[in-house]
Amino acid sequence: MNWDQALRILQPSRTGSPASDSVSRGFPALHRSHAPSLCVASGKGGTGKSVVSAAFAALWSETGRTLLVDADLGVGNAHLMQSVQPTRTLVDVVRGRASAAEAVTPCASRLDLLAGGSGVSQMASLTPGELRLIAEAVEALDSRYDMLVVDSAAGISEQTIAFASASDLVVIVTTSDPTAMTDAYAFLKVLFARRRDAHVDLIVNRALEEEEGQRTASRIETVCQRFLGRGVRFIGSVPDDRSVLRAVAQRRCVITTEPESPAAAALRSLQRSVAEELVQIAHLGLGRTLGASCGTVLPR
Numbered sequence: 001m002n003w004d005q006a007l008r009i010l011q012p013s014r015t016g017s018p019a020s021d022s023v024s025r026g027f028p029a030l031h032r033s034h035a036p037s038l039c040v041a042s043g044k045g046g047t048g049k050s051v052v053s054a055a056f057a058a059l060w061s062e063t064g065r066t067l068l069v070d071a072d073l074g075v076g077n078a079h080l081m082q083s084v085q086p087t088r089t090l091v092d093v094v095r096g097r098a099s100a101a102e103a104v105t106p107c108a109s110r111l112d113l114l115a116g117g118s119g120v121s122q123m124a125s126l127t128p129g130e131l132r133l134i135a136e137a138v139e140a141l142d143s144r145y146d147m148l149v150v151d152s153a154a155g156i157s158e159q160t161i162a163f164a165s166a167s168d169l170v171v172i173v174t175t176s177d178p179t180a181m182t183d184a185y186a187f188l189k190v191l192f193a194r195r196r197d198a199h200v201d202l203i204v205n206r207a208l209e210e211e212e213g214q215r216t217a218s219r220i221e222t223v224c225q226r227f228l229g230r231g232v233r234f235i236g237s238v239p240d241d242r243s244v245l246r247a248v249a250q251r252r253c254v255i256t257t258e259p260e261s262p263a264a265a266a267l268r269s270l271q272r273s274v275a276e277e278l279v280q281i282a283h284l285g286l287g288r289t290l291g292a293s294c295g296t297v298l299p300r
């Protein structure tokens, strides 16, 4: 299936089968279907989640209205790659100072950001009630967008696992660094314990050569199969590329600053692969699923 075919299927699907799929999974009947959602996560910090999610959001915004959700509620920094300075964030939503719509920052044509917030340390450890408010905000915005991309926080907190398990598809970004691989595995272990049937893809970032990406993915796959009883889908690598450093220095995304660079080309190919996969799976509604999961969050 090529990209154009995928797009044609993706758009009508918002009024098609996802609703019946979600009913069959035990959710209440929907009045409409939902925007597809993708969560870019890792385990270890600094592996490239924000680079990947900014690129994916930019690419999706070429064809549809896209919301980038910064789910790092302690030191959210997704805005740094969008050249914007949000005046309202999810912190304001949780504190009752802003509605969901007021917390949205326009970034580019068809690309908006729901910023995470920073400097409010307790936001990194949300209570179930606070997480529910965020879920309601995301749900309130869902119908305005064709795609939701979540830039996850690092680590394996309740909050990061909740966002990942509520998303239709999770993309794990690792590097070949052994600690990044170990943390990716640890994230997957907790994610699968929460949601055994989670759809998960794997990207190896900053690969020095294609074989390095494949070796890294193969190690993670082997350990997951052996100890978790299931694998993840390796969709490819992003090369270590100075174009990414230059884009970050300009507070922009490499897709817009250097679209012909090796990193941008790899990210474009990976986003197509992810988009094609999303066509095949049910879109359960990120906010709705996150809200439903709040009822199962253990009290702190």
Ligand SMILES: Nc1ncnc2c1ncn2[C@@H]1O[C@H](COP(=O)(O)OP(=O)(O)OP(=O)(O)O)[C@@H](O)[C@H]1O
Pocket: 042, 044, 045, 046, 047, 048, 049, 050, 051, 052, 072, 152, 153, 154, 205, 206, 238, 239, 240, 241, 242, 244, 245, 248, 263
């Ligand atoms: N493919 C790449 N080539 C070169 N440098 C890269 C690449 N990907 C990421 N980087 C560098 O790594 C830095 C960290 O990337 P990024 O901010 O996306 O990580 P993160 O996983 O979002 O971090 P955090 O966990 O703190 O949110 C970037 O600022 C950039 O300097």
Ligand SMILES: [Mg+2]
Pocket: 049, 050, 051, 077, 078, 151
């Ligand atoms: Mg980040």
